[in-house]
Structure formats: C-alpha cells, structure tokens
Amino acid sequence: MKSQVIKLTNISKLYTLHHEKPTLMERIVDGKDEDFYALKNINLSIAQGERIGLIGENGSGKTTLLKIITRITSPTQGSIVTKGRIVSLIDLNAGFHPDLTGIQNIFINGMVLGMRKKEILSKLERIIDFADISKFIDIPIYTYSEGMKLRLGFSVAIHTDPDIIILDEGLSVGDFEFQTKCQRYFNDYFKSGKTLIVCLHVLDFIKNNCDRVLIMKDGSIIADGPISLIDKYETHKI
Amino acid sequence: MKLDAFYYFWEFLAEMTSKELRARYKKTSFGFLWMIINPILQMLVIGLVFSFFVKNQVDNYFMFLFIGLLTWSFFTLSLTKCTPSIFDQRGLIKKAYFPRLVIPLAILLSNYIHYIISLGLLLIVLLFVGKFTFTSLIYLLLTQIALLIFTIGLSLFTTAINVRFRDVNFFVQALLILWFYATPIVYPLSFIPEQYRGIWYINPLTGIIQLLQHIAAQSQLPDLNGFIANLLTSFVFLLIGVFIFQRESKNFDDWI
Numbered sequence: 001m002k003s004q005v006i007k008l009t010n011i012s013k014l015y016t017l018h019h020e021k022p023t024l025m026e027r028i029v030d031g032k033d034e035d036f037y038a039l040k041n042i043n044l045s046i047a048q049g050e051r052i053g054l055i056g057e058n059g060s061g062k063t064t065l066l067k068i069i070t071r072i073t074s075p076t077q078g079s080i081v082t083k084g085r086i087v088s089l090i091d092l093n094a095g096f097h098p099d100l101t102g103i104q105n106i107f108i109n110g111m112v113l114g115m116r117k118k119e120i121l122s123k124l125e126r127i128i129d130f131a132d133i134s135k136f137i138d139i140p141i142y143t144y145s146e147g148m149k150l151r152l153g154f155s156v157a158i159h160t161d162p163d164i165i166i167l168d169e170g171l172s173v174g175d176f177e178f179q180t181k182c183q184r185y186f187n188d189y190f191k192s193g194k195t196l197i198v199c200l201h202v203l204d205f206i207k208n209n210c211d212r213v214l215i216m217k218d219g220s221i222i223a224d225g226p227i228s229l230i231d232k233y234e235t236h237k238i
Numbered sequence: 239m240k241l242d243a244f245y246y247f248w249e250f251l252a253e254m255t256s257k258e259l260r261a262r263y264k265k266t267s268f269g270f271l272w273m274i275i276n277p278i279l280q281m282l283v284i285g286l287v288f289s290f291f292v293k294n295q296v297d298n299y300f301m302f303l304f305i306g307l308l309t310w311s312f313f314t315l316s317l318t319k320c321t322p323s324i325f326d327q328r329g330l331i332k333k334a335y336f337p338r339l340v341i342p343l344a345i346l347l348s349n350y351i352h353y354i355i356s357l358g359l360l361l362i363v364l365l366f367v368g369k370f371t372f373t374s375l376i377y378l379l380l381t382q383i384a385l386l387i388f389t390i391g392l393s394l395f396t397t398a399i400n401v402r403f404r405d406v407n408f409f410v411q412a413l414l415i416l417w418f419y420a421t422p423i424v425y426p427l428s429f430i431p432e433q434y435r436g437i438w439y440i441n442p443l444t445g446i447i448q449l450l451q452h453i454a455a456q457s458q459l460p461d462l463n464g465f466i467a468n469l470l471t472s473f474v475f476l477l478i479g480v481f482i483f484q485r486e487s488k489n490f491d492d493w494i
Contacts, residue, residue, distance in 0.1 A: 015492060067491060071335035074488040087334070094329040097257060099264040108257055111250045113334050116242070140264075 011078035053206030056216030084163025092153030098142035131155035254344035277356035298455035306423035312353035338487035391475030439464035
C-alpha cells in the first residue's frame with residue numbers, strides 16, 4: 001500500500017462576508033456580517049502517486065480546498081497533515097517584482113516557494129534554460145511579456161522538485177511550444193510516482209492525466225471515484 | 239530540520255531586505271550612494287535652517303535636533319511602510335505559504351540599515367570633535383535595542399490588524415503627526431513642567447530619544463525610572479505584536 005501524503009480530517013472553512021452598505025447609517029442599522037461556509041466537514045486522504053482531478057461549479061469550494069492544502073490559508077476547524085514539498089502552479093505570473101531583474105526575481109520567487117539559497121544557486125542554470133529567457137535574465141521583469149513571466153514562474157516552481165503539485169487554470173495561456181514542454185514535464189513527473197491535484201474547467205486535461213476524480217458542490221465532496229465519474233458529471237447525473 | 243527552517247528564515251529575510259533596498263534605488267544614477275547623500279543633505283538643511291532662523295535655547299541644538307529627527311524618521315517610516323505591507327504584497331501571500339513575518343521585518347530591516355548609516359555618519363562627526371566616549375557607546379547600544387524592540391512590536395501589531403481593518407493605516411498616519419509633537423524631538427523634556435513629565439514617559443520613545451540626545455548633544459540624561467518603564471512597555475509591545483501577527487497571519491489570505 002502506498003503511503004498517504006495528504007490527510008484532511010473534518011475540515012471546515014468559514015468566511016465572513018462583509019456586505020458593503022453605501023452609507024454609514026445603513027451600515028449601522030443593518031450592516032450585519034454574514035458567515036459563509038466555503039468548506040463543510042471535508043474528509044479526504046490522498047496517497048502518493050495519485051493524480052486527482054477536482055471538479056465542480058464556480059463557488060463550490062475547490063480553490064479554498066487547494067488553499068488549505070497549500071497552507072496559504074488555514075481551516076476554521078479540522079486538521080491537516082501533509083508530507084513532502086507542495087508547490088502550487090496557481091498564479092505563476094504573480095509575485096514578481098517588476099523593477100528587479102529575472103535573476104533577482106528567481107531568488108525571491110524560489111525562496112517564497114521554500115527553497116534555500118544554495119539550492120537555487122545550484123539549479124539556476126536549469127531554471128533559466130527551462131524558461132528559455134537567458135537573453136533577458138539581467139533585465140527588469142517589467143519588460144517581459146506575459147508568456148515569459150509565465151515560463152519563468154513555471155520553471156522556478158517545478159525546480160523546487162515538488163512531491164505534490166497543485167494545478168489550476170492558467171497554464172493554458174502559454175503558447176503551443178510551452179504547452180508541449182509542460183506536458184513533457186508532467187509525463188516525467190508522473191513516471192517518478194508523484195502526486196498531482198488539478199482543478200480545471202477544461203476536463204480534457206483531467207481525462208488525459210488523472211486517475212481519480214473528486215466532485216465538489218456547495219463546500220462538500222459529493223462524489224469521489226475513478227475517472228469515469230466525469231462522464232456522469234458531464235451528463236448531469238451528479 | 240528545525241535548524242534548516244531557521245536558516246531558511248534568515249536567508250529569506252536577508253534576500254527580501256536586499257530586494258527592498260535594491261528596488262528603492264533602482265534606476266537612480268547614484269544608486270546606493272543615496273543612502274549616504276540623503277542624510278548629509280538632511281544634516282545640511284537642518285543645520286542651515288536652525289542656525290539661521292531659529293533662536294536656540296538648547297545647547298548644541300543642531301546635534302540635538304538631528305539625532306532626534308533621524309530616529310523619528312526611522313520610526314515613522316517603518317510604521318507607515320509596514321502597516322499596509324501585507325496588502326501591498328498580496329501577490330506573494332496568495333502564491334504560497336511562507337513565514338509572513340518576513341514581509342514587515344524586511345521593510346524594518348531595510349529602514350534600519352538606512353538609519354544605521356546616518357547614525358554612523360553622525361558618530362564620525364562626534365568622534366572627530368572628541369565628544370564620543372565609551373559610556374556613549376553603552377548608551378547607544380541600549381537605545382538601539384529599545385528602539386528596535388518597540389518599533390518591531392508596534393509595526394507587527396499595526397501590520398496584522400490593518401489586514402482586516404484598513405482604517406488602521408489612516409489612523410496610524412494621523413497618530414504619527416500628533417506623536418511627533420508628543421515626543422521631545424524639537425524641544426527638550428525640561429521645557430515641560432515637572433509635574434507633567436511622568437505623562438511623557440508613557441511614550442516609549444521619550445527615554446530613547448532623550449538618551450540619544452544626551453549622546454549627541456550632551457543634553458540631560460533621561461529619568462532612570464522613566465527609561466526602565468519605557469523598556470518594559472517596549473517589550474510588552476513586542477510580545478503583543480508578535481503574538482497578534484502570528485495568530486492573524488494564518489488567515490491573511492482571507493482578507494486581501
């Protein structure tokens with residue numbers, strides 16, 4: 001039996017919705033904040049090497065679940081245990097400082113993702129090569145195209161040698177060459193028996209790459225099973 | 239493993255601090271030289287203004303004023319830049335989990351480096367005129383510890399609270415104007431009637447600034463009890479600041 005890499009027990013996440021009222025008077029009279037459970041009592045365990053597709057309508061709690069797994073936010077209730085380095089490929093373009101050069105941003109980004117300095121130094125060449133931006137590496141990031149930033153963000157993220165990858169929309173914006181590069185990377189990644197969690201509306205990627213599907217609705221996981229669940233989901237049986 | 243996390247934290251902090259510094263002087267022809275030019279210009283302006291236009295009632299008023307203003311500007315800059323920092327850096331916060339403490343601490347540290355450079359220039363002048371003694375050095379270290387403890391504590395507190403209540407940022411800005419006049423920077427504490435001086439020592443900056451002024455301008459030493467009270471208050475602020483920040487930082491993402 002393969003070892004568990006993620007275990008969520010009774011996870012709930014409460015958000016406080018703050019309704020904006022136009023005037024101060026209205027705010028005092030009926031400006032009550034509303035509580036909203038984005039996740040309700042989630043129990044989930046994921047074993048090493050599983051490739052999970054997370055689907056559900058907008059607002060069903062997918063992003064919140066991913067944020068809790070990556071520890072970007074913490075659950076209101078419940079406990080979470082994870083094993084290994086988790087990296088999220090969400091918002092790859094974010095977090096760059098526009099005035100600093102590519103190299104300087106590689107260091108900051110790498111450290112934000114949990115790498116030590118010497119680790120980044122030893123991988124620097126590979127990171128630059130993969131992102132294919134060696135000509136622009138000592139130029140401020142604000143001159144980069146969106147595609148270049150995406151490639152750089154992706155390259156730094158995968159060079160953290162993650163054990164668990166979290167993937168959202170976003171990679172689809174890269175050009176064809178980049179897409180093939182990503183697919184090649186993922187094929188190698190899967191071969192090494194590592195874990196993936198994908199949350200995409202483009203179900204084809206999930207069909208091609210995943211082996212387990214979780215369907216979410218209103219903050220709960222309503223179905224959990226093999227890839228064939230997608231067909232039921234698509235024909236609105238779930 | 240624990241040790242690794244410790245080294246990681248300090249490396250990361252150093253990297254973010256140097257990012258702060260580099261970003262500030264990017265695209266300037268003088269670059270890091272501004273870190274030295276700026277305080278010298280300030281010194282000249284203050285010297286000019288106060289030796290020509292203000293009738294001095296304090297000995298060595300220029301030195302007295304300069305060290306107070308330097309320290310104040312470290313304090314006020316740190317507080318105003320830290321308070322909205324989590325919001326400013328939400329790109330990083332939303333990207334991954336990392337010790338959030340690094341963001342305000344990097345701002346504080348980069349400000350402190352500026353402050354230390356200015357202070358160093360001032361000390362060179364003091365050494366040159368033979369006014370700097372061993373006792374001054376001890377006093378100086380004491381003020382730096384107290385100043386850092388207080389500034390870090392208060393900044394962490396306002397930074398953490400501002401994520402949820404953005405009013406804090408505006409409140410801090412208004413408070414700092416009042417605070418400037420409530421601290422003996424442009425005037426010595428001896429200008430305040432004796433029965434009210436106790437109130438001034440509620441402000442943790444009073445003792446620190448007074449001790450610094452003593453080093454630079456040989457003005458009166460702060461009241462010992464007052465200074466100890468200041469130290470204790472600063473320490474309490476540090477504890478509260480770190481506690482609140484660590485508690486709130488787990489859910490920063492929910493509010494930005």
